[in-house]
Amino acid sequence: MGISPVLPSAGLTPVREYLLVGLTAAAVTFLLTSLVRLVAIRIGAVAKPRARDVHVVPIPRLGGVAMYAGVVAAMLLAHQLPVLSNSFTFSRDPLAVLVAGGVISLVGALDDRFELDSVTKLAGQVTAAGILVLLGVQWLAFWVPWDTQNGSLGSVLVLGPNQGAVLTLLLTITMINAMNFVDGLDGLAAGIGFIAAAATCAFSLGLLAQSGGDVHLYPPALISAALAGACLGFLPHNFNPAKIFMGDSGSMLIGLMLAAASTSASGHLNYSVVGPTDLIALLTPMLVVAAVLFVPLLDLIMAIIRRTRKGLSIGSADKMHLHHRFLEIGHSQRRAVLLIYLWAGLLAFGSVGLALVPNTAIVVICIGAGLLLALLISAIPRLRTMRVR
Numbered sequence: 001m002g003i004s005p006v007l008p009s010a011g012l013t014p015v016r017e018y019l020l021v022g023l024t025a026a027a028v029t030f031l032l033t034s035l036v037r038l039v040a041i042r043i044g045a046v047a048k049p050r051a052r053d054v055h056v057v058p059i060p061r062l063g064g065v066a067m068y069a070g071v072v073a074a075m076l077l078a079h080q081l082p083v084l085s086n087s088f089t090f091s092r093d094p095l096a097v098l099v100a101g102g103v104i105s106l107v108g109a110l111d112d113r114f115e116l117d118s119v120t121k122l123a124g125q126v127t128a129a130g131i132l133v134l135l136g137v138q139w140l141a142f143w144v145p146w147d148t149q150n151g152s153l154g155s156v157l158v159l160g161p162n163q164g165a166v167l168t169l170l171l172t173i174t175m176i177n178a179m180n181f182v183d184g185l186d187g188l189a190a191g192i193g194f195i196a197a198a199a200t201c202a203f204s205l206g207l208l209a210q211s212g213g214d215v216h217l218y219p220p221a222l223i224s225a226a227l228a229g230a231c232l233g234f235l236p237h238n239f240n241p242a243k244i245f246m247g248d249s250g251s252m253l254i255g256l257m258l259a260a261a262s263t264s265a266s267g268h269l270n271y272s273v274v275g276p277t278d279l280i281a282l283l284t285p286m287l288v289v290a291a292v293l294f295v296p297l298l299d300l301i302m303a304i305i306r307r308t309r310k311g312l313s314i315g316s317a318d319k320m321h322l323h324h325r326f327l328e329i330g331h332s333q334r335r336a337v338l339l340i341y342l343w344a345g346l347l348a349f350g351s352v353g354l355a356l357v358p359n360t361a362i363v364v365i366c367i368g369a370g371l372l373l374a375l376l377i378s379a380i381p382r383l384r385t386m387r388v389r
Contacts, residue, residue, distance in 0.1 A: 014083040018201065018225045021074045021084065025229030029070030033237045036066040037244045045113040047245055059242055061112040064250025067230040068105040071257070072098060074226035084222055086215050093219035093264045096135035097257060104128040104176070104256050108249030121248070122173075128256055129172035137260050138168040168263055175262075176255035183251040185333055186240035190231045191341050193254035197228035199348035200261045206356040207265065220265035227257040240333045339378055346370045 040046065040060035048058050075094055078084040087094050107124030110116055116124075132138070141158045159167065183189035204221035211217060231254065237243050350367040357363050 015205065017078070017081045017084045018205070018221055020081070021078050021222065022225045022229035022232070024077050025070040025074035025226045026233035027070075028073040029066050029230045029233030030236065032066040032069050033063060033234055033244060036062050037237070040112075040244065043113060045109075045247070047247070059245055061245045061247030062109055062249055063234055063238065063244045063246035064105055064108050064112075064248070064253050067234050067246065067250050068101055068253055070230040070233055071101060071226045071253075074229055075222075078222055078226075084218060087218040087222045090215045091219045091264075092135050093137050093260065094222055096132050096137045097223050097260045099135065100128040100131040100256060100260070101253055103131060104252045105249045108247060108252045112247035112249055125173050125176050125252065126169070129169045129176075129259075132172060132256075132260055132263070133165045133168050137263055138164040139171075139263055139266065140164055168259075171263065172256060172259040175259040176252045179255035179258070180248060180251045183246065185337050186242035187235055187238050188337050188340060189246060189251050189254060190235045190238050191337060192344050193258070194228050194231035194235065195341060195344045195348055196254075196258050197224040197231060197261065199345075199352050200224040200258065200265065201228060202349070203352045203355065204261070204265050206352065217265065220261045223257055223261040223264060227254065227261070240337065339374065342370075342374045342377070346374060 037060050040062040045062045046058045046060050075098055078094070079088055104124065107116070107121060107128070111121060138161075139159055179189055179193065182192060201221050201224035204217055204224065208214065208217040208221065234246060234250070238246060346367060350363065350370070353363040353366070354360055
């Protein structure tokens with residue numbers, strides 16, 4: 001796969017620059033959201049309460065437009081920073097995210113205002129994912145747990161251009177729709193997006209330190225830092241009680257950027273650096289992808305199975321998502337959202353910890369204790385009901 005360029009003068013982990021990028025995205029998103037809210041009300045981009053919705057009053061949408069503006073501002077700043085400017089010099093991944101993100105945000109904004117049909121939305125998603133592929137964001141290789149030639153444990157499977165393109169398209173479209181499905185409670189999608197992006201950024205920074213400064217690992221950390229900041233800046237406006245929804249312009253942007261960051265980190269991973277026998281390290285890119293989106297992906301799979309069994313269209317709506325079930329158990333909106341944050345955070349940062357922390361036993365114990373605590377807290381209302389009976 002070749003030797004990636006290393007910049008010794010740049011340092012291993014330019015954490016301060018990534019932090020500055022994230023804070024810029026957060027500040028711009030936070031400041032612009034109020035303006036976008038006024039525009040949304042003026043043009044009629046308002047979510048009116050429906051039978052399956054939790055909110056009971058009309059709430060403006062289009063919050064994703066402010067989030068995309070925050071991402072753009074963060075990328076422009078990064079382009080001027082001494083170290084992170086190399087993200088644009090050695091890779092087109094940040095540019096690909098800006099162009100594809102603009103397309104998906106535009107499609108989402110049109111849907112927020114005019115409620116596009118599912119076919120049109122899918123066409124927009126495919127177009128945005130295709131832009132990522134055309135500009136070079138695609139999987140090149142990944143580890144598989146078999147080796148038919150040498151009989152050893154695992155091998156690296158190198159993908160052809162067409163195989164990598166198809167895999168990237170499928171992954172991106174799946175992530176876009178998964179985040180779209182999970183956007184059902186105030187602050188839920190923004191919070192999960194922040195957790196997922198922060199975990200991906202931490203993983204990329206860990207790989208950057210281990211590789212000695214491989215510049216190909218700058219873009220995924222940059223993409224995820226910008227997204228984490230945008231989600232964080234939007235959250236104060238969106239947490240219960242929400243003043244504005246991000247709409248499809250925001251949820252689909254989050255899904256696309258998470259797919260781009262994960263693909264940029266995993267697809268371009270230099271396996272010669274981590275070693276082909278290190279099972280945990282080689283599996284971690286895929287584990288992180290699965291872990292950070294465990295909640296929305298599980299919700300998406302359950303919804304598809306549920307609607308298929310009833311003979312309904314996959315795109316039809318209902319009120320049986322995971323967040324609806326938390327409300328049914330007896331949790332308030334805020335507590336349900338915080339619980340899903342807890343589950344997503346444990347899975348995402350647990351996977352990162354397994355890869356980056358030398359003592360895996362401690363990480364496993366912490367994850368197990370956290371999962372037990374999360375399970376207990378989730379079941380408290382049901383336990384109280386059983387006790388009363």
